Amino acid sequence: MLTDSERQAAIDAVILASKLCQNVRSKLDQGASKEKEDRSPVTIADFGAQAVVLNALAKVSPDVPAVGEEDASDLRGDANAALRERVVSEVQALVPELTESTVLEAIDRGNHSGGASGRFWTLDPIDGTKGFLRNDQYAVALALIEDGEVTFGVLGCPHLPIDWKNPDAGRGCFMVAEKGKGCKQLDSEGKSLGKVQVDQVTDPTKASFCESVESGHTKHGWAAAVAEKLGITTESVRMDSQCKYTAIARGDASIYLRLPTRPGYEEKIWDHAAGVLCVTEAGGNVTDITGAALDFSIGRTLKDNRGVIATNGPIHDAVVTAVQAAQE
Ligand SMILES: Nc1ncnc2c1ncn2[C@@H]1O[C@H](COP(=O)(O)OS(=O)(=O)O)[C@@H](OP(=O)(O)O)[C@H]1O
Ligand SMILES: [Mg+2]
Numbered sequence: 001m002l003t004d005s006e007r008q009a010a011i012d013a014v015i016l017a018s019k020l021c022q023n024v025r026s027k028l029d030q031g032a033s034k035e036k037e038d039r040s041p042v043t044i045a046d047f048g049a050q051a052v053v054l055n056a057l058a059k060v061s062p063d064v065p066a067v068g069e070e071d072a073s074d075l076r077g078d079a080n081a082a083l084r085e086r087v088v089s090e091v092q093a094l095v096p097e098l099t100e101s102t103v104l105e106a107i108d109r110g111n112h113s114g115g116a117s118g119r120f121w122t123l124d125p126i127d128g129t130k131g132f133l134r135n136d137q138y139a140v141a142l143a144l145i146e147d148g149e150v151t152f153g154v155l156g157c158p159h160l161p162i163d164w165k166n167p168d169a170g171r172g173c174f175m176v177a178e179k180g181k182g183c184k185q186l187d188s189e190g191k192s193l194g195k196v197q198v199d200q201v202t203d204p205t206k207a208s209f210c211e212s213v214e215s216g217h218t219k220h221g222w223a224a225a226v227a228e229k230l231g232i233t234t235e236s237v238r239m240d241s242q243c244k245y246t247a248i249a250r251g252d253a254s255i256y257l258r259l260p261t262r263p264g265y266e267e268k269i270w271d272h273a274a275g276v277l278c279v280t281e282a283g284g285n286v287t288d289i290t291g292a293a294l295d296f297s298i299g300r301t302l303k304d305n306r307g308v309i310a311t312n313g314p315i316h317d318a319v320v321t322a323v324q325a326a327q328e
């Protein structure tokens, strides 16, 4: 069971980490990022946000481990000295008492392997790093998993319009979902803007759908074929990161398709845990492309699932059927 102090610490930590990300984004240069072994990008903000969140959680729940995307070994050694110094300096601007060694220690708290028993946090310090670097959407995603089930999630979307239809009216949305208690939206000060709900579309031809910007992360051609089968005529909305889950939870869109680009890819638990709970607690449904529930109990990845389909609920079966029928 989530305690009141864990709930508040998690929300505060995601808001603080989002501030760090926005600070870094205002001064991005070539030295602010590097390529990881898998050739994906990581920035000083990914490391800094992981340090800020896992340091805060260590204070409130020291015995609860964490599955985090980033690893401090990417920051150690002489070759990474300049990047490391910038990470520490960004963290200290917000949490002055942290030192280089406590920053690295906090990042390393994310090395847990996950699994089916007990409680652990999972954190994606920046989801959609490519979007972050493009000045586009990104998310700070934190969830609590208890005995293999996602029970709590905080999804920070620092650049997402509070009102999708009115992007000039302010940005920065923080979604908080708790199993059995719904999903609410907070502003960047942590003030509640009320509960959110998925849209009520029951006719798939009236549905709108969203998908990743990056063609390496989802098969755009397959999604276009699904839309055609469903009779959807509006263009897809391409958006980076778990902000797509926010879009479904708030009723900005009805369908999020993440269709595998290659056979061996295993989706990571931190790429989905918080977003999935936001959608289900807002009344929607999330499965893989076969219609099976996502299994967060088997380690750091969703290795028994392929792809993701998130919808408002009533149209879910029709979307799964169309995804199967449109498979190349
Ligand atoms: N091949 C493949 N298939 C599916 N997903 C992959 C793949 N490779 C990477 N990733 C993960 O995609 C995460 C980014 O999410 P999105 O695709 O929704 O955002 S984006 O439009 O690409 O920016 C991204 O998360 P971050 O690394 O946190 O940005 C990756 O974990
Ligand atoms: Mg990454």
Ligand SMILES: [Mg+2]
Pocket (backbone or CB within 6 Å): 124, 126, 127, 128, 270, 271
């Ligand atoms: Mg991610």
Ligand SMILES: [Mg+2]
Pocket (backbone or CB within 6 Å): 046, 069, 124, 125, 126, 127, 128, 129
């Ligand atoms: Mg990430």
